[in-house]
Amino acid sequence: MDVSGRNRIARGARRLGVIALAAAVAPVLAATGAAAGPAWADTKPTLVAGSDLSTSGSLAPVRLPGDKAARTYSPEQVKTFERTGGDPAVLAYWTPERMKAAKPLDVPGDAVWVEKTARAVASKTPTVAAQPVAATITTRVTNYPAPVTNFSITNGKLFIGGYESGSWCSASAINTPSTRVLITAGHCVHSGQGGNWLSNLVFVPRYNAFNADHDPVGRFQAYRLRSFNEWMNNSNRNRDVGWVTTFSGGDWGATVVNTVGGHGLAYNGGTEFDVSIFGYPSNFDGGNKMWACWGVATDSSIWDDRSQIGCNFGGGSSGGPWIWNYNNANGLGWVRSVMSTVDGSGVNRGPYFDTAVLDGTNAANGDW
């Protein structure tokens, strides 16, 4: 315990160095972003790897035990859910299955530093769409303990099959005008080629099963799902990106970005960049609390458009944000990729964010 504590502090100190560096650079980058034009400019897509750049959306399916088919909600019910925070049956599902090991820990999460010897020579600076925005409700979300690093409440656990089910991904809120959009992996909303949309998605910002309160600001039920057709039709991992539009919800009955803030989106940058990754890998604390991993992501291969880093984040980390220029003070940054895969040697990979990802994000913004 003492040893790991010291290690954490050591890692934290290293991290602070990186943050200081990032902080020094940040204003310049922010200025560049502002100069690049309006946040939601509709720029022409650039073709990447000959893939289908379009996305499609769907109502988020809901089906509960005993239901013969997916539930269809009337427009009146949807309006009601917007007021009440969603279908109570979905949000409450599995509630009795509380973790036996529920005990408070000294830090809300833990972190690993990844050393990369092969650092990129030059990384192209990405274009910035969507500036990060802080939550409008700040009564509780700013009350952080003093952790080694800030486990941003803008990130959370994305349950599949209802709250506290045994299936999950990770996700984060991004700042779009609707203030309702989460970004995650494509396979967290649709099972890919020959598959289907996933059911009963519930987003829980900074979920932590070791605390008495597992959902510090409540839960947000999915209203609509969206992914690249290239993912849904061909399981193309270059396009493993998904979006979730959420009902108002949480403890204040507000939209997700108004509750926990939203990250910005960075696209058309290089595949190599300083990254902070957040998620709920099942191989770390059983996926019961948020973990972070940071280091330098490198180019995955000349054969695709992805980035990689050896975080050894296993099942459940999918969809977690790969954040560039993460601000440890306010817990916000620019999402530049999302967790997609893990291999047997612990290397994680994420898709390249290009203009098509911006277009998909804009489309998701229009899903409300």
Place this chain on the structure above:
Amino acid sequence: MLMRRSPRLAALLLVGVVFALSACGSATESGSDDDTTATQAPNASSSPGALPVRDDLVNPQVVPWRTWRAADDRTLEVTVTAGPTDCYGAEPEVVESEAAVRIRVRVGLLPQAAGKECPAIALESVVPVRLAAPLGTRMVEHLT
């Protein structure tokens, strides 16, 4: 209660472990149970897939099982969280006594998945566990 094992019961226990490990044979076929996850049914995701049962998993780790149900009088299905069933498999271990059936499940990469990428999603899956004797009224417990 557990201490009072008869030789016959000890043999049963042994058979139980062997059964669990070699459930491979039957479970590879019930790997066709995997198809239930891959079907086109609109809500396939609400019925979890079955993890292949193997004894040659790469780096198997004990994971806590959440729930169990009796598939028939000698087969239990426990649920665990793992990855996609084409990447991960399970190795159940069962110790039976007169009073209880105690189960522990290890999950690891399938040998054929060790060198490839797998989607990093956490999925609840079922693991079939074969018993040497009918469950009857025995308790089902975690083996620690």
